[in-house]
Amino acid sequence: MKFSDKAAVYFIMGSKNSGTRNPLKVLEAALKGGIGHFQLREKGEGALTGSALLEFALACQQLCRSYGVPLIINDLVELACQIDADGVHIGQDDAEAGQVRQRIGKEKLLGVSVHSVKEAHLAAEAGADYVGMGPVFGTASKADAKKPAGVQEIQAVATAFPFLPIVGIGGINPENAAQVWRSGVAGIAVISSITEAHDIAGQIAALQAGRIEGDRK
Numbered sequence: 001m002k003f004s005d006k007a008a009v010y011f012i013m014g015s016k017n018s019g020t021r022n023p024l025k026v027l028e029a030a031l032k033g034g035i036g037h038f039q040l041r042e043k044g045e046g047a048l049t050g051s052a053l054l055e056f057a058l059a060c061q062q063l064c065r066s067y068g069v070p071l072i073i074n075d076l077v078e079l080a081c082q083i084d085a086d087g088v089h090i091g092q093d094d095a096e097a098g099q100v101r102q103r104i105g106k107e108k109l110l111g112v113s114v115h116s117v118k119e120a121h122l123a124a125e126a127g128a129d130y131v132g133m134g135p136v137f138g139t140a141s142k143a144d145a146k147k148p149a150g151v152q153e154i155q156a157v158a159t160a161f162p163f164l165p166i167v168g169i170g171g172i173n174p175e176n177a178a179q180v181w182r183s184g185v186a187g188i189a190v191i192s193s194i195t196e197a198h199d200i201a202g203q204i205a206a207l208q209a210g211r212i213e214g215d216r217k
Ligand SMILES: Nc1nc(C(F)(F)F)ncc1COP(=O)(O)OP(=O)(O)O
Pocket: 010, 012, 039, 041, 043, 074, 075, 089, 090, 091, 092, 093, 094, 111, 112, 113, 131, 132, 133, 142, 167, 168, 169, 189
């Protein structure tokens, strides 16, 4: 499976990111709204573990499969293998990309977080299908996020590796998405921009509208 940038909004959520709403209802609304990828990122205060996590992951997988949207598991490579997820996302402090590629096989999607051209080169060498780059803006969704980096490094990686899909992440919303699209990303990843939206389909359309605008260089 290759990283497709056809529907380029990449939704990321854990069971505790949906406020008072049922996370599976939020996920279904996002799938209906046209997200291109879903990443289950179960971490932080009150994160599910063990059989509760397995059950939740399978429920997310069932929804994603019914909409033909790849399910990516963040960090938890063994959970991804256990449920035959479509891929895994790892950061610089997680398992080593080359070993993860070996563990999941060549058909699964492998995403790697990178912050520089050098890290992007290593990730591509290790077999990454896409790289996540950010935080572009300030974010409240990741407690240990680095300081906002803007789009400069994204532009450098897009220039150095024009065929390596880049996903921008960190504080992206309809107001600032066009700037990220213009930087050369294949997709934009969001958590709270969708989990906090009243009209999820409308929010996804607004995030994508930025893409059309951004393409009008
Ligand atoms: N989870 C992510 N997904 C993406 C994606 F490209 F998919 F948008 N990019 C970056 C990250 C951040 O990954 P990481 O640095 O390991 O931190 P955490 O495990 O806390 O998310």
